[in-house]
Amino acid sequence: MWNDDNNKKSALGLTMVEKILSRHAGKIVKKGEICIADIDFAFGQDGTSSVIIDSFREMGVEKVFDKNKCAIILDHSCPSPIVGVSNIHKKIREFVKETGIILHDIGDGVCHELVPAKGYVKPGDLVLGADSHTCTYGALNMCSTGMGSTDVAAAMIAGKTWLKVPETIKFIANGKLKKGVYSKDLILYLIGQVSADGATYKACEYTGEAIDDLSIEARMTICNMAIEMGAKFGIMNFDKKLETWLEKKGIKDYKKVESDDNAEYLKIYEYDASSITPMVAMPHTVDNVASINDVKGTHIDEAYLGTCTNGRIEDLTIAANILKGKKINKNVRFIVAPASREIYLEAMEKGLIKIFVEAGAAVVSPGCGCCVGTHNGVPSDGENVISTANRNFKGRMGNNKAFIHLASPATVVSSAIEGKIADPREYLD
Amino acid sequence: MILEGNAHRFIKPDGNDNDINTDYVISGRYKFQCEDYNELATHVMEDLDSNFYKNIKKGDIIVAGKNFGCGSSREQAPIAIIYAGISCIIAKSFARIFFRNSFNKGLPLIECDTDKIEKGDKLNVDLEKGIIKNLTKNFDIKFNAIPPLMLKLLHDGGLVNHFKKNKGFNID
Ligand code: SF4
Numbered sequence: 159m160w161n162d163d164n165n166k167k168s169a170l171g172l173t174m175v176e177k178i179l180s181r182h183a184g185k186i187v188k189k190g191e192i193c194i195a196d197i198d199f200a201f202g203q204d205g206t207s208s209v210i211i212d213s214f215r216e217m218g219v220e221k222v223f224d225k226n227k228c229a230i231i232l233d234h235s236c237p238s239p240i241v242g243v244s245n246i247h248k249k250i251r252e253f254v255k256e257t258g259i260i261l262h263d264i265g266d267g268v269c270h271e272l273v274p275a276k277g278y279v280k281p282g283d284l285v286l287g288a289d290s291h292t293c294t295y296g297a298l299n300m301c302s303t304g305m306g307s308t309d310v311a312a313a314m315i316a317g318k319t320w321l322k323v324p325e326t327i328k329f330i331a332n333g334k335l336k337k338g339v340y341s342k343d344l345i346l347y348l349i350g351q352v353s354a355d356g357a358t359y360k361a362c363e364y365t366g367e368a369i370d371d372l373s374i375e376a377r378m379t380i381c382n383m384a385i386e387m388g389a390k391f392g393i394m395n396f397d398k399k400l401e402t403w404l405e406k407k408g409i410k411d412y413k414k415v416e417s418d419d420n421a422e423y424l425k426i427y428e429y430d431a432s433s434i435t436p437m438v439a440m441p442h443t444v445d446n447v448a449s450i451n452d453v454k455g456t457h458i459d460e461a462y463l464g465t466c467t468n469g470r471i472e473d474l475t476i477a478a479n480i481l482k483g484k485k486i487n488k489n490v491r492f493i494v495a496p497a498s499r500e501i502y503l504e505a506m507e508k509g510l511i512k513i514f515v516e517a518g519a520a521v522v523s524p525g526c527g528c529c530v531g532t533h534n535g536v537p538s539d540g541e542n543v544i545s546t547a548n549r550n551f552k553g554r555m556g557n558n559k560a561f562i563h564l565a566s567p568a569t570v571v572s573s574a575i576e577g578k579i580a581d582p583r584e585y586l587d
Numbered sequence: 588m589i590l591e592g593n594a595h596r597f598i599k600p601d602g603n604d605n606d607i608n609t610d611y612v613i614s615g616r617y618k619f620q621c622e623d624y625n626e627l628a629t630h631v632m633e634d635l636d637s638n639f640y641k642n643i644k645k646g647d648i649i650v651a652g653k654n655f656g657c658g659s660s661r662e663q664a665p666i667a668i669i670y671a672g673i674s675c676i677i678a679k680s681f682a683r684i685f686f687r688n689s690f691n692k693g694l695p696l697i698e699c700d701t702d703k704i705e706k707g708d709k710l711n712v713d714l715e716k717g718i719i720k721n722l723t724k725n726f727d728i729k730f731n732a733i734p735p736l737m738l739k740l741l742h743d744g745g746l747v748n749h750f751k752k753n754k755g756f757n758i759d
Contacts, residue, residue: 192736194756205615208622209662216747242622290659290684306662306688308746316755320736354606355654359683388657390683443606530659531615551610551658552600558614558634 160184165282165413171420173326174393175361178301178415182284189325189422198283200313201229201260203269204236205530206288208246209307211253214315222257223317229260231272236264236525239533259314267498267524270294270382270466275498280404281396282413286313291466291548293384296393297377299400299414301361303390324390325424326361326417327352331368333432338583340476341376342468342546342566344368345383346437348429350447358388360424363417365395368431374403375470382467383548386444436582438544439564442552450569450581458563459541460491461574463519465529468546468567469497471504477571478510480585486518487577493535494519495527531556544573588714588741590674590695592646596706597635604651608658609685611635613667615659627663628670643672648712650704651678656685665689675712677701677719677730690737693745699730714738 160180164170170186180186182195202210207230222228230250238244247264254261262272269287272278274295279285285295285302292304305319313319329348335341349356362384369377377394384392396414404412436450463469463477474496486492494514496502502524505511514521520535522528528535529547536556537543543555543562550562565573568582575585597604599611617630632639649655649668655678656664665688668676675695689696695714704710704721711720715738719728733741739757743749749757 192734205659206661209666213747217750246622304684306684306691308662308691309687312746312750312756315750318756320756354657355680355682358654358680388654388682442600549658551608553610553614553616553634556616 160186162413165415167416168418169420171418171422173361173421173423174299174363174415174417175301175326175391176323178282178284179321179323181282181413187323189323191323192320193323194318194320195284196317197286197313197319199227199273199278199285200287200310201231201269201273202288202307202310203230203234204232204243204247204250205234206307206310207250210288210311210314211249213308213311217311217315219315222259222314225258226260228257228314229262229278230254231262231266231269232264233268233525234530235532237523243532264525265499265523267501268466268469268526271470271497271501274298274378275500277407277409280409280412281400282415286310286319290385291382293389293392294378294382294466296381296384296391297374299394299396301391301393304385324359324361326363326421327357328363328365328423328426330426330428331364331366331431332428333367333430334371335368335431335434338568338586339434339436340566340568341372341379343434343437344431345380346439346447346564347434349383349386349445350437351427351429352387354386354443354445355388357384360389361391361393362387362389363393366431369394370397373472374400375472379467383444386548436566436569438569438579439550441550441561441563444548444550444564450579454579454581456563456579457542458490458544458573458578460493460535460537460543461570462493462528462535462543462545462547463567463570464493464495464497464527465547466497467548469495469501471501473546473567474501474505474510475508477567478513480568480571480582481517481575482513484517484575486574489577490574491535492517492519492574493528494521495534496524498524528555530554544570544579546570588695590646590648590712590714592648592674592710593644594648594650594704594706594708594710595639595643596650597632599635605653606657607635607651607655609656609661609664610658612656612664613661624666624670627667631667631671640671645672646674647672648710649673649676650701651676652701653679655681657682662688662692665692665694669694677704677712690740691746693741695733695741697730699728703728714741
């Protein structure tokens with residue numbers, strides 16, 4: 159049997175992830191074991207929910223396990239650019255009406271911003287999303303992971319899923335990030351170190367002074383990209399900052415977890431965060447990373463600020479501070495998509511949107527924007543794009559003849575000003 | 588379960604077939620607008636080989652390097668592969684979500700060293716015994732047995748049918 163006292167440091171030798179899965183399985187489970195675990199929340203987005211609905215219907219049931227713990231979020235192609243998508247949106251709205259689950263319709267924002275911001279998830283939870291970047295919420299000291307639509311349909315019905323308990327890799331980022339270097343640069347650096355499959359099937363614990371220094375939002379940027387190392391979960395420690403963040407949102411009754419001192423790790427990597435420069439992931443893989451020092455000057459046609467990785471208020475603020483009083487290079491198209499309606503509103507109130515629009519940006523509706531190539535800024539053949547997103551696969555933004563570079567909001571906006579990949583440190587005093 | 592078919596291999600622009608992601612399997616261009624899986628199947632792998640779909644014979648096998656299926660969680664990737672008539676995928680390793688999705692949809696995935704398998708080789712795969720026979724080149728490759736849960740899902744015809752049959756999960 160599982161005992162919640164074990165969530166604190168214990169003598170069991172368990173990682174945070176093993177503890178969370180044990181609690182949800184109702185018994186102690188360790189790496190390698192397959193278990194059936196209760197889930198706390200499950201959702202899909204407009205690209206994956208059509209198949210969730212089909213699987214749901216095929217399984218021959220009518221009800222979800224708990225309608226307040228299931229959601230569908232329309233974010234990938236919103237507002238709909240074509241009839242095919244419009245019909246999928248309609249199918250989703252009808253399903254939501256029938257089952258009574260939570261719906262976020264067009265303009266509400268990207269799923270991975272909304273799910274934590276709306277308080278649907280909390281420390282200690284186990285959460286599934288039919289979207290690969292569901293690992294984002296590990297920044298809240300919990301387990302969340304992306305699964306396919308049929309898995310999520312089964313979870314919405316049974317309130318359970320089957321899981322293999324992963325081994326954990328620990329990343330320790332010592333020291334402080336230098337000025338102009340952000341959590342995005344840190345995670346790009348780490349992915350470059352371990353490669354795109356360096357943590358396949360594994361859980362990643364991100365710890366160390368450089369992580370402690372980050373805001374909860376900036377921590378989400380790191381956990382968001384755990385999947386780009388192949389990981390099942392990215393997870394971080396509970397601390398005072400997270401406690402305050404939860405308090406502000408009125409989130410209570412959570413079960414924070416700590417890894418045991420004698421927990422077993424597959425590997426422990428240690429890095430000096432103070433030696434990291436701004437980083438850029440060069441086309442066409444996320445682990446093809448380079449220091450800004452080696453790639454600045456590369457010509458840029460389009461710049462994109464937004465997504466579940468870097469479309470939060472902190473990101474927009476960093477970019478607007480650099481852009482203030484300047485203009486976007488006349489050869490660059492600069493597209494901005496706030497990650498949610500609330501962020502959009504806050505950015506308006508703070509005058510950030512005005513700065514973007516005056517500088518020459520096209521601000522589009524909250525959502526995934528052009529990240530996944532459905533609309534809102536598909537690049538043309540042979541063009542170079544620099545984006546705050548998490549993926550630069552060939553064809554990702556809708557054109558397999560374009561070249562996508564990934565970087566922090568500061569690097570992206572600096573590059574948009576210069577028309578070439580630029581070092582943001584030159585814009586900060 | 589015995590599967591038999593010819594091997595198909597792909598080369599990415601960087602000269603190898605590691606990290607073939609779900610955007611290669613089926614581009615987002617189609618994913619969001621196409622509900623017809625037979626239509627979706629005609630676009631499988633088209634960014635890597637525009638003639639691929641035309642050349643598939645039912646039962647054929649995709650062979651690749653490391654980390655096949657990395658990227659998005661789109662279940663349309665294994666669905667499109669199944670509808671294209673592919674019977675299984677053999678790779679050095681698979682990305683996690685793709686791995687689950689494939690077994691959930693009834694598409695077997697096999698992990699082993701694929702270096703010696705060439706495009707066009709005729710393969711015979713025994714899932715229970717864990718043996719691939721290369722009938723063209725006359726050698727065998729052993730692979731790790733498929734975990735019992737996965738075999739159960741395949742035998743039940745995927746997760747949906749498993750659920751229908753067992754009224755929920757039944758993996759013990
Ligand atoms: S912003 Fe991009 S990466 Fe994030 S959920 Fe949307 S499509 Fe996926």
